[in-house]
Amino acid sequence: MTQAEIGDYFLAERLTSPPPREARPTTPRRRRRPRFGRGIVLAIAALYFLVPLYAAMDFSLKNIQGHFSLSPLTQIAAQPGFGAAVGLSFRLSIVTLVIEMLLMVPTVIYVHLRLPRFRRVMEVITILPIVIPPIVLILGVLQAVRPYQWISSSPYLLAVVYVVLAMPFVYRSLDSGLGALDLKTLVEASRSLGSGWISTMWRVLIPNLRSALLSASVLTLALVFGEFTMAQLDLWTTVPVWIYNSSSNNPHVVTAVAMMFLIAMWLVLTIIVSLDRTHRRTKGQTS
Amino acid sequence: MAFTSSLDTAASPRGVEGRAITGAGASRGSFLRSLRTFLPVVPFVAYVALGLGIPTYIIATLAFQTRAGQFTLHNIKVITSGGQYLLGFETSIKLAFVTALIPGIVGTILAYSIAQSNHEAFKRVLAAASGVLANFGGVNLAFMFVASLGPAGIATAWLSHLHANPYNHGWTLYKFTGVALVYVYFQVPLMVLIITPALNGLRAQWREAASNLGASKWQYWRYVGVPVLTPPVLGSMFLLFGSGFSAYATAEALTGGTFALTPIQIGSILQGNVISGQENVGYALGLGMIVILLASVVGYALLQRRTSKWLRA
Numbered sequence: 001m002t003q004a005e006i007g008d009y010f011l012a013e014r015l016t017s018p019p020p021r022e023a024r025p026t027t028p029r030r031r032r033r034p035r036f037g038r039g040i041v042l043a044i045a046a047l048y049f050l051v052p053l054y055a056a057m058d059f060s061l062k063n064i065q066g067h068f069s070l071s072p073l074t075q076i077a078a079q080p081g082f083g084a085a086v087g088l089s090f091r092l093s094i095v096t097l098v099i100e101m102l103l104m105v106p107t108v109i110y111v112h113l114r115l116p117r118f119r120r121v122m123e124v125i126t127i128l129p130i131v132i133p134p135i136v137l138i139l140g141v142l143q144a145v146r147p148y149q150w151i152s153s154s155p156y157l158l159a160v161v162y163v164v165l166a167m168p169f170v171y172r173s174l175d176s177g178l179g180a181l182d183l184k185t186l187v188e189a190s191r192s193l194g195s196g197w198i199s200t201m202w203r204v205l206i207p208n209l210r211s212a213l214l215s216a217s218v219l220t221l222a223l224v225f226g227e228f229t230m231a232q233l234d235l236w237t238t239v240p241v242w243i244y245n246s247s248s249n250n251p252h253v254v255t256a257v258a259m260m261f262l263i264a265m266w267l268v269l270t271i272i273v274s275l276d277r278t279h280r281r282t283k284g285q286t287s
Numbered sequence: 288m289a290f291t292s293s294l295d296t297a298a299s300p301r302g303v304e305g306r307a308i309t310g311a312g313a314s315r316g317s318f319l320r321s322l323r324t325f326l327p328v329v330p331f332v333a334y335v336a337l338g339l340g341i342p343t344y345i346i347a348t349l350a351f352q353t354r355a356g357q358f359t360l361h362n363i364k365v366i367t368s369g370g371q372y373l374l375g376f377e378t379s380i381k382l383a384f385v386t387a388l389i390p391g392i393v394g395t396i397l398a399y400s401i402a403q404s405n406h407e408a409f410k411r412v413l414a415a416a417s418g419v420l421a422n423f424g425g426v427n428l429a430f431m432f433v434a435s436l437g438p439a440g441i442a443t444a445w446l447s448h449l450h451a452n453p454y455n456h457g458w459t460l461y462k463f464t465g466v467a468l469v470y471v472y473f474q475v476p477l478m479v480l481i482i483t484p485a486l487n488g489l490r491a492q493w494r495e496a497a498s499n500l501g502a503s504k505w506q507y508w509r510y511v512g513v514p515v516l517t518p519p520v521l522g523s524m525f526l527l528f529g530s531g532f533s534a535y536a537t538a539e540a541l542t543g544g545t546f547a548l549t550p551i552q553i554g555s556i557l558q559g560n561v562i563s564g565q566e567n568v569g570y571a572l573g574l575g576m577i578v579i580l581l582a583s584v585v586g587y588a589l590l591q592r593r594t595s596k597w598l599r600a
Binding site for chain 1: 324325327328330331332334335338339341342343344345346349393396397400401403404408411412414415416418419420422423424425426427430431432434435436440441442471472475484526529530532533535536540550553554557558569570573576577580581583584587588592
């Protein structure tokens with residue numbers, strides 16, 4: 001091919017391919033097609049995720065005559081052992097949250113501020129709890145504390161292990177929350193105005209991390225209130241273990257309990273995610 | 288190992304500085320300085336070592352012991368010489384693989400569909416839903432599926448109105464495909480949760496640049512979108528593999544412990560449902576799971592290294 005021929009070739013191609021201007025009017029149509037596809041994807045997903053929920057609702061709330069009634073919900077509190085199980089799960093979740101935050105918040109802030117190269121190590125370490133199977137982990141823990149009666153007989157041993165389980169979610173949440181802040185400027189400003197580390201943390205960083213902390217907390221709560229394997233092997237009747245044990249006695253009420261917890265968690269998380277958005281938007285307007 | 292090498296690189300610039308100043312005193316000073324630098328992360332590292340390292344170590348040593356505490360390879364032989372335990376590993380790996388691959392792809396498409404939406408409220412509701420559902424499992428989940436796709440379930444009834452009752456075609460909720468279908472319920476939300484940050488990392492500028500250069504939509508995905516997303520998608524699938532492989536409560540509740548998965552076998556050995564004296568075989572099974580999962584973590588870490596280059600540039 002000579003130079004001229006190559007030139008002709010390109011020219012020909014340019015002539016045969018439609019000029020870009022003409023493509024413009026078709027863009028609205030092009031846009032609509034993926035929206036249609038997206039609709040199908042979301043509809044199938046909705047079907048898959050909602051049918052089992054509906055089935056469980058139907059099962060728990062329909063009485064023998066086939067009418068919906070809310071009476072199973074009113075019976076929940078009267079179930080034997082339910083109050084104790086909720087109390088235990090609640091106390092475990094508080095202890096887990098406190099240890100988790102005291103351990104992770106200062107560490108992650110420090111790593112972001114002073115030791116960014118340690119972040120990759122943290123990423124890998126905080127993945128480990130996902131991949132060490134809970135059933136294996138709890139066996140090892142029970143073996144480890146076997147000689148120490150006062151630890152192995154305490155329900156709070158579970159909280160100590162839940163801290164490890166919640167680490168992946170909490171770390172990721174804090175990491176992305178801190179990534180969105182101009183951490184160095186905030187800390188330098190606070191320090192140069194004369195505040196110490198504690199008040200910098202408490203009055204500057206924590207308020208700025210509010211949404212990350214909230215979502216980390218809720219994911220931790222969801223985990224503690226949903227964890228079954230470890231609680232069962234450690235022989236403590238938390239809410240999921242109670243559900244498992246009493247599902248044969250009164251399946252309708254127990255299913256109602258399970259659904260209530262699921263919906264409550266979902267509502268709380270939705271509110272928290274919304275708080276995050278409104279916060280960000282007002283910030284955008286003022287700046 | 289990955290940790291130590293990262294630690295080394297983290298510490299080395301200071302070390303190099305110290306050596307440049309010359310003299311043993313200077314390098315000792317830099318050692319103290321780096322010690323002080325790492326001091327605040329000590330509680331975290333210690334907690335992980337105590338809460339994760341020691342239990343894992345104990346499982347690993349018990350796997351090589353008899354009940355009386357003597358060294359033996361018997362347990363390892365029992366689990367690797369065929370029979371139910373090897374079958375358990377095989378089924379577990381297959382189940383974890385299938386419920387990582389398909390929910391991985393579906394979750395990515397779903398997360399993209401959600402991320403592209405302009406309705407903020409809709410996005411918020413779905414983000415919250417995936418956070419909750421990713422942690423959902425166990426008895427409640429098993430029960431929801433029994434109520435919908437069990438032999439007397441609602442969806443089964445609908446399908447049989449359409450003359451497509453799956454139970455007439457040999458399908459059952461309590462075997463492999465049934466359990467896999469149930470796992471999808473927490474695996475897809477988990478994928479949406481982990482992959483969304485990577486999808487947000489797809490810059491609008493890349494798409495604009497591609498279209499300015501005359502690329503079609505297909506070409507954008509073929510040469511930009513898919514190559515950039517492949518490492519994070521594969522990395523997230525490793526996580527799904529781990530989560531599917533270690534899931535215990537859901538399959539236990541769904542099949543009443545009859546489905547031959549390694550975690551279920553461990554559970555039944557340790558709860559004394561099997562002839563006593565087998566506890567250490569249970570620990571050996573646990574060790575086997577850890578070995579398989581560690582391999583997947585190493586894969587994840589390697590992929591993560593490749594991804595971060597793109598997303599943090």
